[in-house]
Amino acid sequence: MLSSSVYPLANPKGVKLLCELCKKTAHYMCTQCRVTYYCDLEHQKADWIGIHEKICQLLIPLRTSIPFFSSEKERWHSQQQIVQRQKHMIDLTRTVAQKLLFEGKPDEAIPGALQSLRFATSVYGTTSAELVPSYLLLAEASIGLGQLQDAEEYLSQAQWTVMKTSECITGVEYKLYRNLGLLYSARGNYEKALWYLADDIYHASEVFGTEDIHTAGGYFHMANVFFGQGKMDIADSMYTEVVDIWHKHLSELVEAEMEKPKWKRMNAALEDPDPGMEDYKESLDVAQQAEAVQVLNAINNIRDQGFVPKHGRIGKVAHALAMLYYVIMDYRKVIDYGSQALEESKLLLNNDKEIESIENLLEMAHSALGYPGGQGPSPTAWVTSC
Amino acid sequence: MALTADIARGFYKNRSAYKPLVQTARVETVRTPAAKHGPKPSYENSMNARHLTRTNASQKIQGCQKPRKDSRRHAWVAEIPDDSHRHHILATDCTEAKYLIRVPNSCHGLDGLLEDKIRSKMNRVGGITASYRNSYKHNICLDMLREGYHRSFSELSALIHKLNAFREAEGPGSDIWQQKTLEEQHEKLDKLQCFLTRAEAAQRAGLYEEVYNSQLSLACYFKGTEDKLLSDYFFETCLKTTAMISSDERQKEAEANANLGLAYEEKGQLNKAVEHYEAFYQLSVEKPWQDEDGCSHYAQACENLWRIYTLLADKMLECDKRREAIKTLIKAFEIAKEGGDRKMEGLAAYRVALAYHANGDPQTAIKYLQMYLKVSELLNDDFGLSKAYEAMSKALVSVGNINEAIRYLEMFVEVAKRLSEKRSLVDACKSLGVIYNTLGRYDLACEYISQAYDIAITLSDLPLLEIVQVHFGIAKAHSMMTAVCRNIEAGKRVNLDRLVIWKNNRIDMFNEPITDAVDETFEDDASETAMEKK
Numbered sequence: 001m002l003s004s005s006v007y008p009l010a011n012p013k014g015v016k017l018l019c020e021l022c023k024k025t026a027h028y029m030c031t032q033c034r035v036t037y038y039c040d041l042e043h044q045k046a047d048w049i050g051i052h053e054k055i056c057q058l059l060i061p062l063r064t065s066i067p068f069f070s071s072e073k074e075r076w077h078s079q080q081q082i083v084q085r086q087k088h089m090i091d092l093t094r095t096v097a098q099k100l101l102f103e104g105k106p107d108e109a110i111p112g113a114l115q116s117l118r119f120a121t122s123v124y125g126t127t128s129a130e131l132v133p134s135y136l137l138l139a140e141a142s143i144g145l146g147q148l149q150d151a152e153e154y155l156s157q158a159q160w161t162v163m164k165t166s167e168c169i170t171g172v173e174y175k176l177y178r179n180l181g182l183l184y185s186a187r188g189n190y191e192k193a194l195w196y197l198a199d200d201i202y203h204a205s206e207v208f209g210t211e212d213i214h215t216a217g218g219y220f221h222m223a224n225v226f227f228g229q230g231k232m233d234i235a236d237s238m239y240t241e242v243v244d245i246w247h248k249h250l251s252e253l254v255e256a257e258m259e260k261p262k263w264k265r266m267n268a269a270l271e272d273p274d275p276g277m278e279d280y281k282e283s284l285d286v287a288q289q290a291e292a293v294q295v296l297n298a299i300n301n302i303r304d305q306g307f308v309p310k311h312g313r314i315g316k317v318a319h320a321l322a323m324l325y326y327v328i329m330d331y332r333k334v335i336d337y338g339s340q341a342l343e344e345s346k347l348l349l350n351n352d353k354e355i356e357s358i359e360n361l362l363e364m365a366h367s368a369l370g371y372p373g374g375q376g377p378s379p380t381a382w383v384t385s386c
Numbered sequence: 387m388a389l390t391a392d393i394a395r396g397f398y399k400n401r402s403a404y405k406p407l408v409q410t411a412r413v414e415t416v417r418t419p420a421a422k423h424g425p426k427p428s429y430e431n432s433m434n435a436r437h438l439t440r441t442n443a444s445q446k447i448q449g450c451q452k453p454r455k456d457s458r459r460h461a462w463v464a465e466i467p468d469d470s471h472r473h474h475i476l477a478t479d480c481t482e483a484k485y486l487i488r489v490p491n492s493c494h495g496l497d498g499l500l501e502d503k504i505r506s507k508m509n510r511v512g513g514i515t516a517s518y519r520n521s522y523k524h525n526i527c528l529d530m531l532r533e534g535y536h537r538s539f540s541e542l543s544a545l546i547h548k549l550n551a552f553r554e555a556e557g558p559g560s561d562i563w564q565q566k567t568l569e570e571q572h573e574k575l576d577k578l579q580c581f582l583t584r585a586e587a588a589q590r591a592g593l594y595e596e597v598y599n600s601q602l603s604l605a606c607y608f609k610g611t612e613d614k615l616l617s618d619y620f621f622e623t624c625l626k627t628t629a630m631i632s633s634d635e636r637q638k639e640a641e642a643n644a645n646l647g648l649a650y651e652e653k654g655q656l657n658k659a660v661e662h663y664e665a666f667y668q669l670s671v672e673k674p675w676q677d678e679d680g681c682s683h684y685a686q687a688c689e690n691l692w693r694i695y696t697l698l699a700d701k702m703l704e705c706d707k708r709r710e711a712i713k714t715l716i717k718a719f720e721i722a723k724e725g726g727d728r729k730m731e732g733l734a735a736y737r738v739a740l741a742y743h744a745n746g747d748p749q750t751a752i753k754y755l756q757m758y759l760k761v762s763e764l765l766n767d768d769f770g771l772s773k774a775y776e777a778m779s780k781a782l783v784s785v786g787n788i789n790e791a792i793r794y795l796e797m798f799v800e801v802a803k804r805l806s807e808k809r810s811l812v813d814a815c816k817s818l819g820v821i822y823n824t825l826g827r828y829d830l831a832c833e834y835i836s837q838a839y840d841i842a843i844t845l846s847d848l849p850l851l852e853i854v855q856v857h858f859g860i861a862k863a864h865s866m867m868t869a870v871c872r873n874i875e876a877g878k879r880v881n882l883d884r885l886v887i888w889k890n891n892r893i894d895m896f897n898e899p900i901t902d903a904v905d906e907t908f909e910d911d912a913s914e915t916a917m918e919k920k
Contacts, residue, residue, distance in 0.1 A: 202527045
């Protein structure tokens with residue numbers, strides 16, 4: 001984070017430099033992009049941590065003035081390009097904000113959410129349904145910060161937009177209901193919270209199917225509500241469902257991962273450098289990873305504390321966690337959870353396939369730790385080391 | 387951009403006083419933090435002030451532009467309160483119309499399920515306005531989820547999905563296309579909701595028998611409404627559930643297998659049905675289980691297996707796989723013997739015998755037929771006896787034991803008379819007649835066949851009648867053959883006259899003292915009858 005002072009009085013006439021976060025007169029500038037200004041260093045730091053670090057360089061082409069093009073075609077083309085970039089920024093900022101939210105840092109998520117809302121309004125206008133995800137992020141952050149009043153306002157706005165635009169963007173409605181549910185559960189109104197969460201699950205499963213990781217979030221929150229109400233049996237059954245969904249999804253990912261050539265013999269890797277080495281990123285983006293970590297750890301803790309009888313299901317959570325950490329390449333944790341899962345499964349289940357897959361996973365993790373840096377064979381390191 | 391600026395201000399300035407959407411009181415909220423901003427050079431303050439007044443102005447303009455939207459939003463927010471009477475009237479959703487119609491129904495004493503439903507809808511009215519906009523299925527799903535029945539929800543979704551996929555696959559014009567989709571059939575959705583949630587609650591409590599019962603009721607319900615797909619699905623889930631029941635020595639598993647077997651039998655998938663029936667049989671061997679009518683499961687299993695084996699054998703016979711058919715029939719016979727139902731045993735034996743007979747092994751057929759005879763005698767089953775006698779006589783004929791065959795046939799005739807079963811009687815008499823015919827005892831043959839003919843006339847079965855007529859003709863011709871031949875051989879005038887007279891009025895007078903002659907055409911007749919005989 002680098003900054004230099006700017007003096008508002010020294011600005012050219014008609015140019016007002018405003019703080020990126022609060023829109024007050026700016027006194028500082030980010031020297032890396034030279035297009036972002038802040039009223040004080042505190043705001044710059046907040047923005048840097050929240051989102052700016054990721055988008056600093058990307059902002060330059062969007063904020064510098066467009067050169068004049070002489071032909072209509074070129075002008076149109078550059079306009080299109082800007083819109084494309086802005087759309088990309090919307091996606092990026094939303095994902096980052098979402099990830100921070102899942103990591104339990106709502107205050108850090110706000111700059112990203114704000115940026116996304118800003119870009120969305122400039123691309124789609126102020127009344128479009130495309131703004132809804134940003135509102136939802138803001139609402140979620142507000143809930144996280146305990147500002148329920150604000151959260152309700154955002155959600156009302158989002159709900160209104162969703163209702164007005166009948167063919168809403170698919171896969172957004174459920175998020176709206178999830179946030180409404182969270183809002184009410186934060187307020188302690190469990191009846192309404194259940195209502196909205198039910199609606200969340202319904203909409204999510206309409207779009208993604210009942211056994212999708214998108215739907216799992218709804219189940220998880222609902223289970224939390226039931227847990228809060230003291231209905232342990234229902235909560236437990238829902239937690240199990242969540243674990244099952246993630247377990248299934250992660251198993252598929254891990255299987256696909258193990259198929260990849262980087263785990264195969266060296267010459268195979270050399271012949272075929274990296275066909276889609278980063279594939280798994282597509283199937284599990286940053287926010288989803290963070291969600292998985294949050295959800296599965298929460299369930300693991302609940303199970304660990306023994307509010308509900310274990311019934312050997314802790315093994316499955318541990319297995320899912322091990323797979324998750326495998327996918328996000330934290331191999332030490334893989335070994336921790338993997339051995340836990342293995343122990344449980346050997347004790348309580350007689351499912352050979354499960355045990356075998358856990359053993360497989362452990363073996364992979366051990367071999368990955370054997371590589372320099374403990375990060376497994378990255379394609380480049382792999383090639384150079386040989 | 388102004389909007390986001392507002393929001394940003396909310397977060398980074400005075401959070402408590404901030405309202406994210408347009409408010410006329412914005413001026414103060416902006417000013418206070420600016421004042422708080424601490425000691426700043428005076429020129430900056432003046433900058434701030436200038437700047438602020440501008441933004442205020444722009445916000446005021448904004449405030450003027452927005453109130454329409456704002457008021458709309460407030461109007462909508464005002465819909466949330468629990469006062470629902472207005473919406474009750476406003477509700478135009480078809481489900482609500484349905485609901486309004488259904489209230490009086492409940493007064494006429496519909497079942498409890500419906501009343502529960504209505505009560506839950508009353509709750510819904512007090513809940514959230516959005517439920518009026520939702521479809522019926524949506525609301526049902528919400529109800530289930532709200533109470534935590536997420537498995538029921540996924541099951542219902544999966545079912546609806548499956549049915550729709552099936553519908554799509556069948557395409558327009560098929561039977562299922564004509565029917566309503568499951569989403570539109572509210573009563574079925576109600577039933578599904580009721581029993582699925584009941585099953586899930588029981589499952590949570592670990593009461594798998596209750597789960598089984600709920601699933602079974604659903605299966606039976608859909609069987610009643612002829613939703614084959616659904617009933618099959620629930621019969622299958624029943625079977626899956628039974629794997630979890632440990633307390634009843636797998637009685638439920640046996641029952642589930644029986645049900646599933648029946649379902650497959652009705653669908654015509656005999657091989658699958660056999661699997662399940664066999665499982666049912668295996669499970670119920672030597673168990674004292676009985677159903678409500680006091681019929682033991684074991685006996686039922688045997689009966690089912692016997693029936694399905696017989697059906698399978700029929701199929702095989704159609705495809706001309708005789709050996710396999712005989713094997714299956716023998717299996718059926720063994721099972722029938724175990725089942726303890728003598729009648730079934732007899733019938734099985736009879737089928738085996740027929741198969742053997744058809745396969746050209748009358749000896750074995752006779753063995754089985756004797757068993758059948760014994761059983762029928764024991765049970766005083768005249769009908770069975772008649773069939774046994776008939777088959778026996780046929781088998782004996784093909785062995786060549788004509789005398790025995792005649793004995794059985796006579797018994798057959800007697801039994802048939804006792805039964806006053808006309809068709810059997812016709813058959814019996816005809817067979818006897820034919821046998822006597824081949825034996826050369828034409829008088830007896832004629833007698834029996836004319837009996838058969840008399841009875842056949844009373845039946846309005848033309849083909850049968852024609853057959854009997856032909857046989858009658860053959861027998862008659864044979865019985866007259868010698869007399870006619872004698873006359874022809876004598877070749878005198880008298881004989882010829884006789885033949886002519888006979889030819890003219892068809893009255894048999896050949897046995898009177900003779901002095902007659904023959905007509906040429908008679909030979910043609912004779913040859914014709916001979917051909918018919920063939």
